[in-house]
Amino acid sequence: MLDDFEKELAYCAYCPKLCRHVCPVGNAERRESVIPQAKMAMGHMARNGTVSLTEDYASVFFYCNGCGLCTEFCEHDIPVSEVLFEARAEAVARGVQPKTLQNFADRFYARNERLVRKLHGLVDEHYFVEEAQVAYMPGCDLIDDSPDDVQKTLDLFAAAGVDYVSIMESDLVCGGYPLWAAGYQSEFRHVAEEQARRLSGYRKVILACPACVYTIRHVYPKFGVNVTAEVVHVSEFLDTIAHRLPVKQTVQAAYYHDPCYLGRWLGVYEPPRRLAGLVTRKVLEFAHNREQADCCGGGGLVPDVAPQTASAIAERRLEEPNQAGVGVVVTACATCVKNLGRAGRDMEVLDIVSLLHRSLE
Ligand code: SF4
Ligand code: SF4
Structure with a gap:
């Protein structure tokens, strides 16, 4: 709820735009309404009822990469993207999200199903080991757009003598970041709970997607979902075995x-x-x-x-x-x-x- 961020929204609404120069979206669009301060001011006005959200007003919440650069430059460490993702949820609840994100959850699930099938076609079935303690989860963009990198990652593990990593056997290939970012919070919570159950069957899970590592480690707990497995990025894991590569x-x-x-x-x-x-x-x-x-x-x-x-x-x-x-x-x-x-x-x-x-x- 935007009420949870009352202080953050007010700080930004009355800020003399001290982080405007770093926002990649503001710089690319050259539009005052999408600098961090203006997006947060819109959230402030939506929260206190000064404006009633229309698709047009709410659209600015979706002009954020979630990059965190404004927070880095902010004297008050305001987590702008986290607040804007909450504002997106408000837009979704009122049905005023951008047209391109309507029915987003249906498309998320359809893409997931397609990518589960694709993953099984990319690598040999012997990489899926039910009783494995350490699993590799490639994530949706890798499977979809850089499919060769899945086998390459497994080849690197093998070249370093690591034979205990299986591919995560699951009907969910994503940690749910896209649903969180789109503002589809109830669907996100459902995916987080389901994914946490699957992840917790392992001791360690190695993910290729930084956004999903962040989501699982830091966003799941905010939704009351905890994962017992250690979740690491593939670069962190490869770094520990690099001397054997x-x-x-x-x-x-x-x-x-x-x-x-x-x-x-x-x-x-x-x-x-x-x-x-x-x-x-x-x-x-x-x-x-x-x-x-x-x-x-x-x-x-x-x-x-x-x-x-x-x-x-x-x-x-x-x-x-x-x-x-x-x-x-x-x-x-x-x-x-x-x-x-x-x-x-x-x-x-x-x-x-x-x-x-x-x-x-
Ligand atoms: S994030 Fe910080 S610097 Fe940027 S508008 Fe908000 S208060 Fe100002
Ligand atoms: S987190 Fe969003 S608002 Fe902040 S600099 Fe990045 S794109 Fe701009």
């Missing part, structure tokens, strides 16, 4: 792009950089990196609501490697690979898993 340096130079949920939200900065350093002579840093890294534009369902904005954000992120004449960008998130890759044209954008796999001896 038979890889050689195959790339002269590559920029490393911090995915927002892996970096700012989970604080995982060094493991993917160390992995990239194993196979890349020079791992280059964007001017804005780590805590202050710019978003790729792919988060928060912005590609669904405003695809051109998502592309413009990605193009802006790639300006730096383009100008430096470096043709490789490596990251650790299938959503970033997808969104940057679409904007990349001559740029090769790839997941750390792909880069390591290519460099196996």
Whole structure:
């Protein structure tokens, strides 16, 4: 409920727009109504009844990547995207969400079913082991958009002598981040409860999707859902077995792009950089990196609501490697690979898993 964020909404509503310069959506749209302060002011007015939410007014809540950069620059640590995701739930409850997100839950479940089938077609059935203690969960964007990376990840585990990781046997391939981000909270809660039950059957689960690692670790508990398994990102796990990976340096130079949920939200900065350093002579840093890294534009369902904005954000992120004449960008998130890759044209954008796999001896 927006009432839970009364203080945060009021702080932003009366703020002299101190974080406006960092919002990727505001910068791409060049529209005052989608800077963080204005989106929060709309939430403030919706909460106190100054405006009654229409689809037009509510639309600004959906112009947020969930990147967290405004929070990083805020003296008061206001969690703007968390509040805006709550405002999205208010919009959904009143039936004024954007048209592209109507029936979103039905499409989420349909996509999930399709991806469960696709996953079983991607890898041999012997990777699904019922009694396994450690499982790998590739996540929806990896299965959908970078399907080869599923087998590549399993190959890396094998190359390091890790034979105890099974693919998570489940009829749910997603942790539910898209439902949370879309404001479909009752459906999200249901998926969280179901997924928690499945995850808790393992000791450790290795996920490829940073947004779902964040969602399971930090959003599930806010919905009263707890997972007993240790949930880690694949870059964190690979980092622990990297000394056993038979890889050689195959790339002269590559920029490393911090995915927002892996970096700012989970604080995982060094493991993917160390992995990239194993196979890349020079791992280059964007001017804005780590805590202050710019978003790729792919988060928060912005590609669904405003695809051109998502592309413009990605193009802006790639300006730096383009100008430096470096043709490789490596990251650790299938959503970033997808969104940057679409904007990349001559740029090769790839997941750390792909880069390591290519460099196996
Ligand atoms: S997040 Fe902080 S800096 Fe940004 S508008 Fe709100 S109060 Fe101001
Ligand atoms: S979380 Fe990112 S996209 Fe959302 S308002 Fe803040 S800076 Fe903008």
